[in-house]
Structures are given as C-alpha cells and as structure tokens.
Amino acid sequence: MMLDTMNTFLRNLAQQPWGLWWIQARRLIRIEIRRNLFSLKSGWVYFLAFIPTVVVFFHFAFESHRPSWIGDDTDVLASVIQLYYIRLGVFFGCLGIFSRLIRGEMIERSLHFYLLSPVPRELLLLCKFVAGSISAVLLFGSAVVADFALMYAGFGAAGRDYVFNGPGLGQLEAYLAVIVLACLGYGAIFLLLSMLFRNPMPAAMILLGWEAINPVLPSLLQKLSVASYLRHLMPVSVTAKGIFALLTVETEPVSAWAATLGLLLLIFAVLFYSCYRIRTLEIRYTSE
C-alpha cells in the first residue's frame, strides 16, 4: 500500500513539466534580478549595503595599522556584521527588496501580467523569492567581502598572514554563510508579510523589536527569530555594552548545523504558507 502510494507520487512527479518550469523560472529570475539590481529605485539598497564599506575604506586609507591591532579590527568587523548588517542593513534591504516583489507589483498594478502567464503561481512566488535572494546576497555578500578585504589590507604582510594562514578565510566564509541565511530568512518573512498586509512596514517594525528582545525571551520563543539562529553562526562573538548589550545576550549554546537547519526549516515553513496564500490571491487593485 505504502509502496503503491510512493510509486504513484513518483510517477506524478516525473510527469510534471519540469523542463518548461525550468525555462520559466530562468526567465522570471532574470526579469526580477534586472529590476532589483539595475533600476534607480534600487539605489538605496546599494547605499544600505555599502555604507560600512565606505567607512572601512576611510579607515584603510587614512588610519595607521599596527599588526597588534588586528584583533581589535577583527572585533570591529564582527560588530559591523552582527550589529549593522544583520540587525539593520540586511533587515531593511530585504524589507525593500522582498516586499516589492508581490506588494510592490500590486501597488504598481502590474502583477496581473504575471498571474495571467502560464506559470503556476507557486513557481512564480518561488522564483521571485530566489531572484530576491540572489539580489540581496550579491549586494550584501559583496559588501561584506569588500569590508573584509579593506579591513585587513592595511596591515600588509600581517594582514595577508591572518587571512590566508590564520583564521581570516574561515571567518569570511562564516560571515558569508550568515549573510546568505539572513537574506533567505528575512526575505521569506518579508515576502509573506507583504502578502498579508497592504503596508508591511508596521509589521516589519514589530519584527525588528521582536528580534531585539528575542535573546531575553524563553528558548522556545527564541526559535521564532532569524537573528537568534544567526547569532550561533557568528565566528567572532561580540561583547557589546550599554544599549547594544540587549542585542548580544548570550543564550543556550546551539551547534552550527542545528542553527542552520532550524533557520532553513523556518524559511521552508514561511515559504510553504506563502505558496498557499498566493494560490488564493485576488487582484483588486482598487483596494491597493
């Protein structure tokens, strides 16, 4: 019985028009990336991504670099990534990119062109998500790589040694993994929020507050936060003082794979519900 059900499922799966979906997906992703990265309206996302890079560049160009300060600069870089990129830059960048994918098109009254194309709505949503993720990862990932390179370039041979023979490259890999997961996590949530609410901004502000107070919540509630998973993946722990201490409270230790898996499960659940929502989405621009 079980075997029959499995066979039927696999047969149905094989009969789906995968080739057609692949062609449609490539085109949709291309259209979305073109609009996300090469339009005037995306300028502010570039600003969010690269403003720390400008600051780090000034640090590289105009400040002295003694080999003994590498540790301090490593902490500064970790702080920039945890306190700026994860909490603000990626958060608001993804809010802009992902909430535009569906809600923005409803506001511009152009979503119906896609809903009237022979693309399953779930595929449309997932392609928009993938395109938004690629755009966000490209922007914020390249910004982090630039920050990293500029941060250690000023140290000359000591910097090169730290990067290539020390923990540098490993840290960079971890930062990039954190950025990718942050883009996917916040992206999925903002995509859903933009379908649930006409103006997702208030909900995003509540989420920002939730992420801020999350470390002091019970461990079960902590699992409903993107930042809480990411905190366990940071290669350098940041000890902040004052108001920033709220953002960096230590919680029960979680292994990197468990944190990654937990976040991926959260993303999958949010996307699954988003697919359900888009199936029943109605176009009534007059109410936008």
Add this chain to the structure above:
Amino acid sequence: MNDQIIFEDVSKFYGEVLGVNRISLTIPPGITTLVGPNGSGKTTLMNLMTGLVQPSNGRISVLGHSPVNSPDLFRILGYCAQLDSFPRGINGWDFIFDSLMLHGMSEAEAVEMTAESLDRVELGNAARRKIAGYSKGMRQKVRLAQAIAHHPRVLVLDEPLNGLDPMARTESIALFQELGRQGMHLLISSHILDEVDRISDRVVLITGGYLVAEGSIREVRQEVREKPMQVLIRCDRPELLAARMFSVNHCVEARLHTDGRGVFLRTGDIDQFYSMLNGIAAEGLVKIESVAPADDDASAIYQYLIGSDGGA
C-alpha cells in the same frame, strides 16, 4: 461544450459589495461585447473568467478549463486589461518578449512572435522605447499586442478602444473582426456603442451586477417588445405616409428625415404596422423605396434596458 465560455450561476461579492450576481451565460466563438454602465460588473466578469478574482458562488469554464490558477488556460487566453500600467522601466519589446518567454518558447520563436504582434498593431518602430514614454494610444496598442502575441484562442479586451485615435480605432476594429472570423472568442467591453454595433456578433447587457439581456443585437431588440420600435421608411411623400399611419395604426411618433425623403415612424405594434404599410404601398398613393428598422442597435437597446444614454 469545450468551445464555449460558460458562467453557471456565478456570483462575486467583495465583502458586502456586489460585483455580479447569479450570472448564467454561454458565450460561443465570435465577438461578444459586454455593455453596461460604470460599476455594472463588466470588469468583474472579465476578471472572473481570467482567474484574477474567484467567484463567491457558481462555476466558470473557459473552453473546458477552470480559470483558477490554471496555466493550461493561460496558454490559450490573452487579456488586455483596462489598467494603464506596466512593469516598471520596461520597453515595448521586452514587455512582449518576456511574456512570450514565460510561455516556454525558444528565444527565436519569441523574437519572431514579438515582432509579428508589434507589427500587427503598427508599433514596430517604437518597440525599443520605454513604455513610460509612450502616448496613451501607444500604451493601449502595446497592451493589445501583448495580449495577442501568443496567438490565444480567447481574447478578453477591457475597453480596448480607449485612447486610440480614429485611424488606430478603425485598424483595431478591423483586427478584432479578423480575429473573430478566424473562430477566436473575443470578449470586449466597450462604451462606444456605435462601434459595438459594427463589431459584435452578440451583446451582453449588464447593470448593477445583474445580467439584463444577451444575444445578437436583433434578438435582444425583439425581446424588448413593450418598447415602441422605430422604422425608417424612404418614400416620395413622407408627410402623407405619416398621416395615413397615424389614422389607422398605433403610431406614437413620426419624424421627417432631414433630407425630406423619408420618415421615422415609431410603433407599438410592429406586425400590424407592416401589414398597414403593405396596404398603403398597394394603393399606390405613396411610392416606397425602402423600409429599415432604425433602432435595433446597441445604443437603442442600451437606452431601453438600462435607461440612460449609453454613457457606460
């Protein structure tokens, strides 16, 4: 029944606001025009059959396909919506090319069909310009080109003649007629009733979300028998004819034609009217050249059934 568009007892409510109510309708191939005032439910009906909104009650079948999330239907359906909006920053070529690529075509096919559809609406020269810089008429044309580019079997056009200059309007009507002759389903909403007459095989009159009448214009007119019918009679002595008609028949109105060689007569009993007219002709007092109904057009039907002057 797979070559028809069928609405079965379809209702749509937006919260407590009525969109359309209990619409049952069967639309065969050819050109069908939806006529009705603003807010009558024309666009709701079109959105329902294209799956952009879903019915609160009832069932819709478009050539055997349910419109709800149906990629198979969208391969054979084109919809030119009334909304004057486009994806941001796009040019005319990419707008159509992208939509064809989403049909899974090869680039070569999509290029060929994009060029063909742009040529059909005579927009080939402006194809590489941003749509934001187009005139209203050009934007209307590029929407039409996008709707027909993939050679659909069902074409839904919401006010497709809006914004077009007289020349473009004539060309568009010729295009619709050609597509209708090819056996395509064209569902057009229009408030330009003279053009409805010229292009429609059938009309669907709708007001307040309710279906008022449907069928060919002549059939619909004959259903409105309680309204006096107007007939134009071309003859040599229109005054005498009018006087005779008033004396023996239920004529309610007579009006001389502006050239003085005919008279418009309005009668409440068309069968008796024609019988009397034959008698007068046989007497030889009046030489009758032609007799033609003067109000079996969309505008008159609209006035009779919906009660305004057609400002839909």
